[in-house]
Amino acid sequence: MSERDLAAERLLPTPPVGREWTPIRHGESGDRVYRRSDGAAYAKIASGKAAALLEGERDRIAWLAAFRIVSPVVYDWIAAEHAACLVLRAIPGVPASELAAPDLKKAWPSIARQLKALHELPAEACPFERRLASMFDRAADVVARDAVNLDFLAPEDLNVRSSELLAALRTELPKRLAEEPGDLVICHGDACLPNFMIDPETHRCTGIIDLGRLGTADRYVDFSLLLGNARESWTAPGDAQAARDCLFDIHGISNPDEGRLAFYLRLDPLTWG
Numbered sequence: 001m002s003e004r005d006l007a008a009e010r011l012l013p014t015p016p017v018g019r020e021w022t023p024i025r026h027g028e029s030g031d032r033v034y035r036r037s038d039g040a041a042y043a044k045i046a047s048g049k050a051a052a053l054l055e056g057e058r059d060r061i062a063w064l065a066a067f068r069i070v071s072p073v074v075y076d077w078i079a080a081e082h083a084a085c086l087v088l089r090a091i092p093g094v095p096a097s098e099l100a101a102p103d104l105k106k107a108w109p110s111i112a113r114q115l116k117a118l119h120e121l122p123a124e125a126c127p128f129e130r131r132l133a134s135m136f137d138r139a140a141d142v143v144a145r146d147a148v149n150l151d152f153l154a155p156e157d158l159n160v161r162s163s164e165l166l167a168a169l170r171t172e173l174p175k176r177l178a179e180e181p182g183d184l185v186i187c188h189g190d191a192c193l194p195n196f197m198i199d200p201e202t203h204r205c206t207g208i209i210d211l212g213r214l215g216t217a218d219r220y221v222d223f224s225l226l227l228g229n230a231r232e233s234w235t236a237p238g239d240a241q242a243a244r245d246c247l248f249d250i251h252g253i254s255n256p257d258e259g260r261l262a263f264y265l266r267l268d269p270l271t272w273g
Contacts, residue, residue, distance in 0.1 A: 011045055011078050011085035035090070041075055042090055049081040052083050057212035060128055061088070064214065067121055068191050069114075070207030086167040091207035092198055097193035100234040104193075108243050111196050112250040114205040116227065119185040119219050119251070126186050128215035132177055136219075139166060139270035147273030154228075157266070166270060179260065180218045189213025191222035192229040220257065223247065224264040 012021050012034060021034040031044045046054040055077075064071050076087035096107060142148055148162040152215060157165055188195065188208060194197065195210045227244055234240045248256050 009045075011080060011083060012043055013076050013078065013085075013087060015079065034113060040090055041087055043085055043087045045085045047082060051079070051082070052085050052118065053082040053212055056128075058086050060211045060214045063127065063222055064211065069118055069121070069199050071211060072207075072209055091197040092199070092208055093195040093197035093206040096196040096198050096205075097233070098198070099198060101233055101239060103203060104202065104230070104233055105239060105243070107198045109220075109246055109250065110198075110205040112227070112247045114196065114208060115188065115191060115222055116251055118188060118208070119222070123184055123186050123216050123252065126216050128212060130187060130189050130215035130217040130221070132173075132180050133216065135267065135271055136169070136173060139169075139267060142270055142273035145273065148270055152269035152272055154266070154269075157269075162252045162270060165266065172259070174219075176260065176263055183219045184216055185219045187215065187217040187219060187222045189215060189217065189221065191226045193226075193233065218260070218264070220260040220266050221268075223256070224261045227261065228265045
């Protein structure tokens with residue numbers, strides 16, 4: 001284990017007797033994630049600039065707890081000079097990304113309703129925002145630093161310079177900025193399958209996790225990511241279209257805006273870095 005990882009693990013609180021912390025993954029933000037052996041809690045550790053982002057996730061989780069949306073509960077927050085540890089109550093179930101296509105199909109309506117419940121919270125009460133202007137500025141900064149994570153790009157964009165991708169999006173920016181106020185809701189911000197927990201027996205969505213990007217935004221941000229992330233999970237002909245129809249039916253949208261879906265799906269990969 002590296003010195004950095006050893007230093008990070010020192011931030012983990014002492015678990016109850018007979019329990020231990022097990023590293024499970026690095027998050028997309030670079031956070032180190034640990035699960036407690038009893039399955040009741042997990043912890044995220046971030047260092048450097050990422051520690052401030054982790055603090056932002058803590059604040060979002062604490063704010064969301066006042067509403068009837070099942071999400072993690074903050075158990076503990078340990079801050080050091082250059083790092084921080086966020087300990088959270090685990091949400092029961094398995095990530096939707098781990099479901100086989102037939103089970104994901106059964107869980108899909110519950111996922112869509114969970115997202116709708118989040119979008120129906122009072123946007124004016126939310127102290128956090130992810131408005132398009134700020135996210136586009138973030139994308140411009142990531143591109144300028146040549147820090148785009150290629151793993152997040154669509155296959156058709158892998159051989160396109162990130163500056164060209166950004167320039168193409170910039171031509172649409174005035175239109176998308178004008179549309180945003182009409183569909184401003186509280187978005188998850190990273191509405192991908194791993195962030196929806198599912199009861200594998202009932203196929204019910206038990207809650208949402210990874211809320212570091214929660215904030216007011218155009219609801220098409222969440223639609224684009226959920227549909228885009230799920231498309232590789234479908235195996236039977238017609239499944240992708242059925243999932244799409246189900247999502248928009250539940251959200252009461254009869255004519256989805258294809259341009260907005262494509263715009264936000266291409267913008268998101270440029271904002272990580």
